[in-house]
Amino acid sequence: MKTLLIFSSDHCGHCSRVLDIVKDLDLAHKVVKIEDDLDFWIQTMDVWDVRTVPQIFVIANFDDPSTDKDVHIGGAEDFYPLITSGEIYKLLKD
Numbered sequence: 001m002k003t004l005l006i007f008s009s010d011h012c013g014h015c016s017r018v019l020d021i022v023k024d025l026d027l028a029h030k031v032v033k034i035e036d037d038l039d040f041w042i043q044t045m046d047v048w049d050v051r052t053v054p055q056i057f058v059i060a061n062f063d064d065p066s067t068d069k070d071v072h073i074g075g076a077e078d079f080y081p082l083i084t085s086g087e088i089y090k091l092l093k094d
Helices: 013-024 038-048 076-085 087-092
Strands: 003-008 029-033 055-059 071-074
Touching: 003 013, 013 076, 055 076, 071 076, 076 087
Parallel strands: 003 029
Antiparallel strands: 003 055, 055 071
16 A cells, blocks of 8 residues: 655644544554654755645655655645545555
8 A cells, every 4th residue: 555655843733633634544654744854855845846734745665766656645735635535545545
């Protein structure tokens, strides 16, 4: 199964809400706290042209970062409809 990669901050209400939903639904995920890995966050901002958290990605394979199957979902406002529609399960399916 694919995994959600979530860039988050301790000082972000939307981040907390997204993480609560992900945990409640028991979705496979990895969290990167931008305070703890600022270099990775800066690279992500440059590549994807994003500046806010949360930023949510579907990662096909953490061992092969070159895969073209990774998907940038976006922020919380993009994530919530995927949850309510159930579309998130299709994105995470192998």
